[in-house]
Amino acid sequence: xxxxxxxxxxxxxxxxxxxxxxxxxxxxxxxxxxxxxxxxxxxxxxxxxxxxxxxxxxxxxxxxxxxxxxxxxxxxxxxxxxxxxxxxxxxxxxxxxxxxxxxxxxxxxxxxxxxxxxxxxxxxxxxxxxxxxxxxxxxxxxxxxxxxxxxxxxxxxxxxxxxxxxxxxxxxxxxxxxxxxxxxxxxxxxxxxxxxxxxxxxxxxxxxxxxxxxxxxxxxxxxxxxxxxxxxxxxxxxxxxxxxxxxxxxxxxxxxxxxxxxxxxxxxxxxxxxxxx
Amino acid sequence: xxxxxxxxxxxxxxxxxxxxxxxxxxxxxxxxxxxxxxxxxxxxxxxxxxxxxxxxxxxxxxxxxxxxxxxxxxxxxxxxxxxxxxxxxxxxxxxxxxxxxxxxxxxxxxxxxxxxxxxxxxxxxxxxxxxxxxxxxxxxxxxxxxxxxxxxxxxxxxxxxxxxxxxxxxxxxxxxxxxxxxxxxxxxxxxxxxxxxxxxxxxxxxxxxxxxxxxxxxxxxxxxxxxxxxxxxxxxxxxxxxxxxxxxxxxxxxxxxxxxxxxxxxxxxxxxxxxxxxxxxxxxxxxxxxxxxxxxxxxxxxxxxxxxxxxxxxxxxxxxxxxxxxxxxxxxxxxxx
Numbered sequence: 001x002x003x004x005x006x007x008x009x010x011x012x013x014x015x016x017x018x019x020x021x022x023x024x025x026x027x028x029x030x031x032x033x034x035x036x037x038x039x040x041x042x043x044x045x046x047x048x049x050x051x052x053x054x055x056x057x058x059x060x061x062x063x064x065x066x067x068x069x070x071x072x073x074x075x076x077x078x079x080x081x082x083x084x085x086x087x088x089x090x091x092x093x094x095x096x097x098x099x100x101x102x103x104x105x106x107x108x109x110x111x112x113x114x115x116x117x118x119x120x121x122x123x124x125x126x127x128x129x130x131x132x133x134x135x136x137x138x139x140x141x142x143x144x145x146x147x148x149x150x151x152x153x154x155x156x157x158x159x160x161x162x163x164x165x166x167x168x169x170x171x172x173x174x175x176x177x178x179x180x181x182x183x184x185x186x187x188x189x190x191x192x193x194x195x196x197x198x199x200x201x202x203x204x205x206x207x208x209x210x211x212x213x214x215x216x217x218x219x220x221x222x223x224x225x226x227x228x229x230x231x232x233x234x235x236x237x238x239x240x241x242x243x244x245x246x247x248x249x250x251x252x253x254x255x256x257x258x259x260x261x262x263x264x265x266x267x268x269x270x271x272x273x274x275x276x277x
Numbered sequence: 278x279x280x281x282x283x284x285x286x287x288x289x290x291x292x293x294x295x296x297x298x299x300x301x302x303x304x305x306x307x308x309x310x311x312x313x314x315x316x317x318x319x320x321x322x323x324x325x326x327x328x329x330x331x332x333x334x335x336x337x338x339x340x341x342x343x344x345x346x347x348x349x350x351x352x353x354x355x356x357x358x359x360x361x362x363x364x365x366x367x368x369x370x371x372x373x374x375x376x377x378x379x380x381x382x383x384x385x386x387x388x389x390x391x392x393x394x395x396x397x398x399x400x401x402x403x404x405x406x407x408x409x410x411x412x413x414x415x416x417x418x419x420x421x422x423x424x425x426x427x428x429x430x431x432x433x434x435x436x437x438x439x440x441x442x443x444x445x446x447x448x449x450x451x452x453x454x455x456x457x458x459x460x461x462x463x464x465x466x467x468x469x470x471x472x473x474x475x476x477x478x479x480x481x482x483x484x485x486x487x488x489x490x491x492x493x494x495x496x497x498x499x500x501x502x503x504x505x506x507x508x509x510x511x512x513x514x515x516x517x518x519x520x521x522x523x524x525x526x527x528x529x530x531x532x533x534x535x536x537x538x539x540x541x542x543x544x545x546x547x548x549x550x551x552x553x554x555x556x557x558x559x560x561x562x563x564x565x566x567x568x569x570x571x572x573x574x575x576x577x578x579x580x581x582x583x584x585x586x587x588x589x590x591x592x593x594x595x596x597x598x599x600x601x602x603x604x605x606x607x608x609x610x611x612x613x614x
Contacts, residue, residue: 119586120551122553127586203420207420210422214424214556216575
């Protein structure tokens with residue numbers, strides 16, 4: 001195995017990275033890969049089972065499910081990336097500021113994260129999405145709002161354990177500004193657990209957005225979002241199960257891949273947290 | 278005494294968090310861009326009706342005053358009146374809570390009864406097929422959308438096999454047992470009503486399996502990794518050297534110690550159970566808090582949504598407190614600082 005990157009030594013990680021790459025390619029190249037327009041209705045070809053013409057069948061409006069799945073990958077990838085970026089950046093800044101400032105600011109900000117962590121995530125996200133009005137954008141905001149607190153706590157914990165290190169003292173002694181110390185010395189060293197969390201949250205955000213869309217608080221029909229597609233197939237589960245089956249499998253594989261990647265990153269980046277086995 | 282001090286500090290902390298929680302739920306309800314009064318009364322409401330409605334629900338008062346009214350109400354057990362059901366939110370919550378409790382508790386029971394042995398089995402067969410199967414199933418459990426799993430389970434268990442009912446708490450032709458605890462299974466036993474017991478147990482199977490899968494996966498993973506850690510300890514070698522039977526070694530020496538981190542995880546999965554209940558109850562037409570929350574949010578019934586959110590945010594930290602206390606009893610070496 002010699003020179004291979006540590007994360008590639010575990011076969012499951014290779015499968016996960018391949019799936020994530022495939023997922024990203026589907027998302028980026030959906031217009032080129034999709035055999036049909038994801039919104040085009042062909043009423044003469046409604047509820048057709050998987051065939052050579054329609055690989056994954058058609059839905060109740062005669063739309064090609066494979067094409068809708070490909071475009072759905074786009075939406076899910078954007079949801080994951082935007083949620084993690086919003087929550088990760090905001091939470092990390094809050095955590096770094098709290099850890100660096102200490103005192104009352106630290107106390108207050110940490111109590112705030114506790115408040116956010118007290119809510120079961122989906123219930124709070126549903127309340128926020130319901131309040132903002134049902135749309136994919138609002139679902140993303142709602143999910144980011146229930147996700148950031150974890151990053152704040154992680155970043156603060158890392159900072160507190162790092163701030164007394166000699167290289168930080170050294171930087172301070174040569175007159176580096178607090179902002180420079182945070183950005184150049186502390187953040188790069190604190191990033192490992194944040195990256196691991198980000199990988200898990202990509203998956204969690206995709207599931208949460210699909211769940212919100214499923215109950216009507218996220219993407220709206222006819223958007224080819226995976227949760228919307230499962231919801232649209234709900235009444236056909238006994239007769240045409242493929243309508244819901246395939247988008248569900250897509251979510252399962254995408255989220256599973258990010259979860260495996262998260263485990264893999266943890267094993268490689270943070271030996272202290274390494275799970276036995 | 279030290280433990281008592283810790284307990285008091287924790288309870289004060291939870292109370293402080295609750296104030297923050299109520300501020301946030303309240304704030305959420307007031308960024309509603311759509312007018313809740315118009316939503317409740319419909320498109321044909323006159324301006325006078327809307328004004329009267331706003332006055333009745335105090336929607337016309339300044340925000341601070343609305344919050345003070347709300348917070349004072351909470352302390353007196355008054356969560357306002359649901360716009361949708363036109364009943365006191367507290368009464369609605371009291372009515373739907375037992376259904377959620379029964380479902381979550383059954384799901385957790387399934388998760389423990391399946392997850393712990395699966396984790397032990399996986400650890401004992403580390404690297405071999407049983408381990409691989411358990412690890413894959415656990416991975417799937419952490420990645421599967423619960424609402425999709427619910428649909429698949431209904432498709433199989435109800436439509437294909439016809440073994441289990443596809444929704445609700447009890448058959449429509451079976452009289453629900455007289456309410457004592459609100460838990461149909463327990464109430465059926467108390468009433469000695471076998472028909473109701475059978476029907477309510479059958480109705481629990483599919484939703485509890487659906488809701489419990491995620492927790493099962495988490496518990497199995499945790500049990501596996503802590504078993505592996507314990508199996509490598511010196512006292513395990515000593516137990517083997519003493520010539521103890523494998524069964525005794527696994528159950529008495531290994532599992533007992535391995536269960537400590539598992540107990541913590543069970544507390545942490547409680548929040549995901551409540552989140553999962555929202556979707557599971559919606560799929561299975563289960564008349565609990567989750568379905569109540571969804572239906573209320575759809576109709577912009579914010580006193581009701583606030584009530585559920587608040588209750589959930591109280592239950593979650595309390596569940597974690599209970600777990601911490603259990604943890605303390607299991608392992609007195611832990612000192613709470």
